[in-house]
Amino acid sequence: MLKTGVVIGERYEIIEQIGTGGMSYVYKAKDHKLNRYVAVKVLKSEFSENKGFVSKFRVEAQAAAGLAHPNIVNVYDVGEDNGLHYIVMELVEGITLKEYIEKKARLSVKEAISIAIQVSMGIEAAHNNHIIHRDIKPQNIIISREGKVKVTDFGIARAATSNTITSNVMGSVHYTSPEQARGGYSDEKSDIYSLGITMFEMLTGRVPFNGETTVSIAIKHIQDEMPSPRDYVPEIPVSVEQIIFKCTQKSPDRRYDNISQVIADLKESLINPEASFVQMNKVDEDAATKMIQEGEIKEIRRNTRPSMTRENLEESGEYVRRSEHYMPQEEEEDDEEDMDPKMDKIVTVLGIVAAAIIGVVILFAVGKALGVFGSSKGSDDITEPSVITGTVAPTEAVDDSELVEVPSILGKTVEEATQILNGVGLGFAQNGTIASDVIDEGLIAQQSVEAGEKVEKNTRILGVVSSGAASFNLTDVTGRSAEEAKQILEGLELTVVQTEEYDDSVAEGLVISTSPAANTPVGKGDTVTMVVSKGSENAKVPGLEGLSEDAAKLALESVGLALGKVEETYSETVSTGLVISQSYAKDTELKPGTTVDIVISKGPEPEEVKTYKGIINIQKPEGFEEGEVKFVLTQQVGSETVTRTYDAGTLDETSFPYKLEMYGESGVTTGTVTVYVNEVALGETYSVTFTAVEE
Secondary structure, rough: OOOOOOOOOOEEEEEEEEEEEEOOOEEEEEEEEOOOEEEEEEEEEHHHHHHHHHHHHHHHHHHHHHOOOEEOOOEEEEEEEEEEEEEEEEEOOOEEEEHHHHHHOOOOHHHHHHHHHHHHHHHHHHHOOOOOOOOHHHEEEEOOOOEEEEOOOHOOOHHOOOOOOOOOHHHHOOOOOHHHHHHOOOOHHHHHHHHHHHHHHHHHHHOOOOOOOOOHHHHHHHHOEEEEEHHHOOOOOOHHHHHHHOOOOOOHOOOOOOHHHHHHHHHHHHHHOOOOOOOOHHHHHHOOOOHHHHHHHHHHHHOOOOOOOOOHHHOOOOOEOOOOOEEEEEOOOOOHOOOOOHHHHHHHHHHHHHHHHHHHHHHHHHHOOOOOOOOOOOOOOOOOOEOOOOOOOOEEEEEEEEHEEEEOOOOOOOOOOOOEEEOOOOOOEEEEEEEOOOOOOOEEEEOOOOOEEEOOOOEEEEEEEEOOOOEEOOOOOOOOHHHHHHHHHHHOOOEEEEEEEOOOOOOOOOOEEEEOOOOOOOOOOOOOEEEEOOOOOOEEOOOOOOHHHHHHHHHHHHHOOOOEEEEOOOOOOOOOOOOEEEEOOOOOOOOOOOOOEEEEOOOOOOOOOEEEEEEEEEEOOOOOOOEEEEEEEEEEEEOOOHHHHHEEEEHHHHOOOEEEEEEEOOOOOOOOEEEEEOOEEEEEEEEEOOOOOEO
């Protein structure tokens, strides 16, 4: 773990720890080069020491860094600092989708579909760049404070699973595809399966497959039929149920071909929720659900058995937070390994047979209650009652004493209406919905037989449920973020169309206006056009001085401008590689796309080195005939005295006058020469003048 104030990568200052997982610690940090807050994910030491894992981790993270999409937590940087391997990501203030579901118990259909579309769009951007997430789950989906939905941890799951680190797979077993559970090849369709499971949980507040151990859950993904979300929440539209079913087919070939098709069907479900537009592929022998074999069970156990460290348990969900501490969930011993294989198969087959019998009984009971089986005069016409028992309606007149007076069920809920009618020996069935300005949404607005009339016992009374007011005043969403406004309007069952335009007075991303305008009467299903601000049409030039070339380019691109010419020059005050000046001053307003030129420092200008040469003729010293002669040059360089010795060797009187060529100190133009004969200095000295010469 890193302490507050530590700087890594020479730019990211650790502010605080904001999360932890099986593989890494996550910190909030300050990027001092771009002056912004970021999230830094640092690998734990046990993974940093695995060179193969680190190499894969860097490759996958660098690939994810190439993604830029509003529904993806963007990766800014990947690096290493003194053995610490880290990823720098966009800091998103908010909560995970898992926490959001737990907070709300379950989401409304509109909200769940809106979130699913945004998640799908993020996945689509990754798939278009040949990046597969492999760990789509609510824990890896973040909802920001502004209502934006973002997918995180792209590329990291692949690095983990490719190095036999199974804690991630273990933690994701509730959302893992059958092919991943088997330890086989996974592709884009594995992400689609996990998205389907996530949609199921959003709508029902529970996962479709659960169990005592990760092995038992993985086996259910492979061999158990996908339950219907409508079994838990009947009001879920048929089209949404079919989308989930198609996403979660056991065979990848029977799922959607790509995530773009999922997005198209999700959008269609908002417009025609009860329509049957989802095209399911035909069942074939290979795609049908089959009993899993004993060998496959053993393989699944091997693939899902992690080291039972606290970190792995925490990452996998085997740990739950209790108060301020992490406590392990109680887990029963895996008795499946000790069970006799034959008995295992017998128990499984008997379970399937029993489930089938129970299903038939329930189906018959429900059908009988709705008048499907043996009804003598069933009708869905709102104007006529129908019998729900198997007896044949009498053809002759019925004695009034055998008739039942119909009570009023107007203004009652479906449950209340059913109880009231059952109490007098009558049945109830819903016959659609109708808009009503008088009856609140969800209450009975019409009944097929008026209260007070008499009908035969066991007659089914049909009721039409109010869908709410036919019209209502449009909520004012101006000034809200686009995502928040969209959720509000879609929550009112309105269809939202979003357009954008520049506005100097409204901040980027906020709603400028709507059409129809706020407080205008609208009805459910109406289309509302929402105009969102793109901010000022002109972009303000950021201050670039002191930034590196790469940082300056990022800063310009972040406001819609581009880097132009890059020149270099010497500077005594600005460090090498940093911006000295820019062609437009800070805060200058320019059209988007305009280029800004910069000048980069080459550091201090080096001193020019010149050669200084001096020539003098030395006369024969008085009385000299022969001896060892040398000449000593003395120069004053600042406060320092510098000498150079020129050894002439053995000379005689014929050697004079002696031409002495000397090279002096750079920039010093004068000096004196003393003559030594046989190591004895003569009293006579010579002055010499030096001049610069070309090399």
